[in-house]
Amino acid sequence: MLISTDFLQLWQEFLLYVEEKCSASEYQNWICPIKAKEQKDDQLVLEVPNIFVKEYFLTNYHKELLQFFTSHHGQKPHLAFVIVEEPLLSSVTTPQENSVAPILEKEEEIRLNLSYSFDNFIEGSSNQFARSAALGVAMHPGRSYNPLFIHGGVGLGKTHLLHAIAHFAKKEHKKLKLACITTEEFINDIIEHLKSKSMDKLKKFYRSLDMLLVDDIQFLQNRLNFEEELCNTFETLINEGKQIVITSDKPPSQLKLSERLIARMEWGLVAHMGIPELETRVAILQYKAQQKGLDIPQKIAFYIAEHIYNNVRQLEGAVNKLSAHSRLLNLEITEELVERALREMFQMPYQARISVEQILKSVAAVFDVRISDLKGAVRTKEIALPRQVAMYLACKLINDSLQMLGASFGKTHSTLLHARKNIEQKIQSDDTLRRRVDMVERNIAASAA
Ligand code: ADP
């Protein structure tokens, strides 16, 4: 029969064992704050100051603890954690506290890209809505849309707009206390302050802001323990009428984050940035070329913009490359030079190469159904799902209007939209389905190449 102090005693031995294995600062910061509180049957109750310490322990030492207990005791404990928050605004400071400056207290200008201003942002129908919302927020922080959530694919100008808000707001509202950070920086800031036991300072800093701009919130996914801190910060700021702007590569509903945080993010205005139309791409290209002192004939600008179509950053890359080529070789910009210099940057013209038929063929092969069934009206699950996958891929890979695509399937454009949304959602959580969809896509790309 085991006596009740066994686990507690063994915990002390385990601490000695861990202390030998890890660095002094790791031990001090992450292990020392954990106290073994009591044993209840086969449960060991540990007291921790916050969930980060708990998470750290579970990630790094859970397995070892189980092994240690099993080999010394023959029995694995079930762990239970009790969070005992340190009192807020504690006056106790550690010697390390002053050595950690929050990233945000560094000079903001260094981290804001000066060229990302509203003046340098070319407007088109794909980004007009997001741009106006951003400008509204910069002019009247906390009074128009709060939070403003901007989402869209890679290289479409989200960070540009975020920094533009910061520049504009700083200029217009001199006393405004503002921070513009990436989600990674936010997480690192928390980790640093946890280590130096100065979380209060960090909390106070964030909560004293008038405007908080957070870039790439998608990186908070799978870092759930940091979510709570960010969510609390958002709530405090919003309740006080302070402005928040968030960017993401997906809309809030598609992020794997808590319902609470998603609800907060959907509270204000959600603005989507799409792929710019051909004319806007040409305007962006010409603007960037002009800034580099490069003269690109209009016909050639169209030619480039037709081939680089889903990423503005790549358009910029094209201008840089072209500029280098034409300067180095002292050549005029002609279609041949463009072909030579930019060939590997040109994207596959999906529109010309990929057809609905090809998509149906690949989907049928991977999902083991008949093409005629996919085209037919059968609604069983075995057929309906691959049919929706085909519609989803058609939307993704073929640069046609929804009406046109719908017609190729004999469906309305709203059926197509519904299918796209359904599959987009399903592949977030269903790994098997995602792999199959990826496989179809690879198949199509291989047959189109
Ligand atoms: P994202 O954050 O969406 O990945 P960025 O904001 O980093 O994209 O934009 C990528 C590059 O494209 C930046 O250099 C940015 O200045 C430029 N860019 C994007 N959209 C526009 C636009 N509408 N007008 C001018 N430049 C743009």
Ligand code: MG
């Ligand atoms: Mg960005």
